[in-house]
Amino acid sequence: MRPETTMTPSIKAPLLSRRTRRWLEPGLTYLFMTALAFIFMIPLMWMLSTALKGRWEILAWPPQWIPTTPHWENFTEAFSRYPLGRFMLNSAFLVAANTVGQLLAVPLIAYGFARLRFPGKNSLFVIVLGTMMIPGHVKLIPLYTIYHRLGMIDTYWPLILPAFFGNPFFIFLMVQYMKTIPRDLDEAARIDGAGTWTILYKVILPLCKPPMTIIIVYTFLWTWNEFLHPLIYLNTFDSFPIQLGLSMFKGRYSVEWNLFMAATLISILPILILYFLVQRQLIGGIASVGLKG
């Protein structure tokens, strides 16, 4: 005889009541997401933990996650041990100069592509997009030679100048955004006697805050994280931006990992602060154009 269980109706009663499931499912989601987020944050937490430890504590076994007495003085010590202030100031200058360059060039260029009619516009815009695919390293040696001839090696010029001619990613982003602004606004301003440039700077640009924010944030991130170009163009220690400066200390003080991690943490602090200030616009912006950090 077949077992009784097969006789039960094919529609199974739910394992859990509807009410239980209503809180259990999100509960499990939260639990899993929190665990995963915790794992992802281990590297940063460990960096902070190390930065707060005493010199010998960093090698303690089993490892201590929360130092018994946090050595906050490690951060001031890191500042006096490494010229972090100098490096960060240099980076801040480069960020400022690059931002000014992009903000001057990109809206102007994008305006031409988005609004003005001229022969060859579409093919030129295809070239703008095409240049995004050319890997930067192919241009390095010729550019280095040119800067060398111009006596610009070991100056900030090679790290600033290109910004004033507009980054193709930003141009693309800005063109796409400007196209969403109704042309009626231009026409109305034109009837009121505004010229082409007045329309750009008085009508269009004030409406372009979202792409401007993205440009500022990304210029900050890219310039702050930039390593290869400063490495190639700069020789004077005092002029090093933060990433290049940091890289110089690897190995030299490798025993003092607590101070070293404090210094590293300080170096990413401006980025973390900026990120938390603008994360909503940033994540929305990436989602719309597929840009990455």
Added chain:
Amino acid sequence: MLIDWRSMSFRERREALQGYLSISPWVIGFLFFTLVPVLVSVYFSFTQWTITSPSEWVGLHNYIRMFTQDPLFWQALKVTGNFVLISVPLKLIFGVALSLLLNLKVRGMNLYRTIFYIPAVISGVAVSLMWIWLLQPDTGVVNTLLALVGIKGPGWFWDPQWALPSVALMSVWSVGGSAIVYLAGLQNIPPHLYEAAKIDGAGAWQRFWRITIPLLTPTLFFQLVVEMIESFKVFTQAFVITKGGPLKATYFYLYYFYEEAFQNFNMGYASALAVVLMVIIMTATIILNYTSKHWVYYAAEEEATK
């Protein structure tokens, strides 16, 4: 490009001039920072010179030497190729998985999005230094955690077998960057498709493979191209962490290029290396683009533009 000025009215002519004026910074930048350097690079690749010695035309010599007598070139190519083959699929799988999680409809998901995106904004030297410390073979926190569950951790960056996977592991940590892009793709999928499928009795697994994945293919394709190009261009990790070692296990292509160009100052040979990498990247992009016809599903976009 011939411009027929005479057939244009005064207003049209003025607008065209203003147009050229407004894009002129880009035109100048394109000529001097892209077109001329790329062409000069190709020219340099047929010469031999250092920054101090005059240049000498050597024809195809650099290329012949590269392909027939330079084991370092092949090593760099092998390392970089392996890295692309390891890291791109890893980032693709983890990125899509993470984006599916981040797409779950629960309150407060924005907080998790913010957290997972953090590693993507702090790339650079700082991250490399952090990983050196995390992956120390004896005292690193990763091996310590592994020891707690009874696994003897590998030597990571200091073990020729593990050095390249370690760099791939680093890139997986910043997978939140790609996840956010996939998330945007997921959010563009019309919900009514899922509802219709549910009514037709499709299970979660079927809905994933029949709806989510096909409609995500345009985003997948875009990310595949971007991440492949990025993986070819690894430099900072090789320079800061391993110096190409141990035993040239992380001798990335761009690191070799850097050594040749800016440490040995073999500008001609380095230019040839750069040109070859450019050709490889472009060929790979074109091939991917060609295959996309067979697996990328564009119907969603057709519908959206209607």
